[in-house]
Amino acid sequence: APELSAVVNFGPVSLLGGRVDFSDRFIQPNYSADLTELTGKLSAFSSQAPNGAVQLADMELHGRAQGTASLEVLGKINPLVKPLALDITGKVRDLELPPLSPYSARYAGYGIERGKLSVDINYQVQPDGRLSANHKIVLNQLKFGDAVPDAKDTLPVKLAVALLADRHGVIDINLPVSGSLSDPQFRIGPIVFKLIVNLIVKAITAPFSLLASALGGGGEELSMVNFAPGSASLSPEARTGLDKVAKALLERPALSMTVVGSASLAHERDAYKRAQLQALVLAEKRRGAVLDGATAEDARALAVSAQDYPVLLKAVYKRADFPKPRNLIGLAKDIPVPEMEALLLANLSVTEAAMRALAEQRGVAVRDYLASLKLPMERLFLGATKAAPEDAKWQPRAELNLATQ
Known part of the structure; x- marks a missing residue:
């Protein structure tokens, strides 16, 4: 049964x-x-x-x-x-x-x-x-x-x-x-x-993942602030990400932030030279403006236009101290803009020390931007600069590290 x-x-x-x-x-x-x-x-x-x-x-x-x-x-x-x-x-x-x-x-x-x-x-x-x-x-x-x-x-x-x-x-x-x-x-x-x-x-x-609710979207990708090669200027995209980070940190007063900048001579040599050249051209325009009576503050606000660039580049080229192509009577001869650029770039040097300085500038740019968003400076720190890894996919950046106060 x-x-x-x-x-x-x-x-x-x-x-x-x-x-x-x-x-x-x-x-x-x-x-x-x-x-x-x-x-x-x-x-x-x-x-x-x-x-x-x-x-x-x-x-x-x-x-x-x-x-x-x-x-x-x-x-x-x-x-x-x-x-x-x-x-x-x-x-x-x-x-x-x-x-x-x-x-x-x-x-x-x-x-x-x-x-x-x-x-x-x-x-x-x-x-x-x-x-x-x-x-x-x-x-x-x-x-x-x-x-x-x-x-x-x-x-x-x-x-x-x-x-x-x-x-x-x-x-x-x-x-x-x-x-x-x-x-x-x-x-x-x-x-x-x-x-x-x-x-x-x-x-x-993954500390930034835990901040996701206060970040209004995003996560670990916000722990890295990307820069253009050779540059320490914050892009609009970088500022948008840092706006979210600042909002989260303002809501969490027990957290501090350490910013670690990094740069790479192998990855950024050419881009850094081009950035140096652009800085020389801009400095030439500002120098001329001051000689014409502009204030230092007004001069700092100037930018280089496409029309100005050839004339300013020629002035930088003439001022540069390196061997230049000369005419039959021994005077430096006029050459096209691309050739002037090529010679100037070839004679600009980039050292490891310059890369360390660039990495530090990136950290300072991030820290100062966060401070401008009302984050107390006593919660913001600069970490020792970081050498870039031997990785073809590496991007110029600054890293954000969170810790308790």
Whole structure:
């Protein structure tokens, strides 16, 4: 005869003044949490499915956690069927975090000095066993203490908090999870824990990704400010990216920024020479303007037009001190613009020292632009200039590095 499964009918149940005492003896020091003032109700449900439809019980539970936080669970559930059937939402408000220090010390390497946690969760299981869950986590005024001596694991939690918290000290995180309850490898607890760890590790590996919400789009690409070869001038695109970075940093006062400029003699030699030549031509125009009575400020505002360029280039060429083609009587002869340019460029030198100076100028350009956007100078630093790697795809740039103050 086929084996008959038991039929279980349960409820309805009401709860008034309930209490749950929880202790974790695994963690050192031990952690204890009490759920108190529990009131609620659960309507009837059965392991049988009348007319093929799973019977879901209405669930309602209210209470307090650790004597301070409010707790609420609402929804529908039937734990007697396989797979488990449920559609519930839960809320915890203002759970004090310092009592959770044993966990943060073990898994992150830091104790918690202060902070509150509020959580909204939603769990749904479809008839085929597919589970979808969402966790909305809000941390308020979270502050970690000093590193725990000899901690087994250490995570960059302080930098993560500085990146994630807004100017009001609030961190808002959403962690969606999905999977199948029929998969024996599926465990939602370890998955959520891994998601949180990955989020924290991003503080080191991809800090600008954590700033994405305040950046108004963009991510790690904003950690690099690209320049034209041979130039230390900020392009409109670079300024747009830095505008976003400044906005994010203004919202996160615990962060500081170090700007590291870089340049490459191998990649930028010719472009740097051309930039030098353009600077000489511009200087010639400004020099002439000052001799004609213009103020230094007015002269600095001048630019070289296409009409001016040949005459100015000729003046620069005449002033240059190197052997030049001469006519029959020994005087430097007039030559076309391209030939003048070629000779001038050939006699301009570029050294490693010039590249280091260019790299520093790039860092200064970025730092000063961020300062012009009201970022305090005490939060902005210049790092040591960086040599470019031997990479054909390398681009002239300055790197932005974030750290806690």
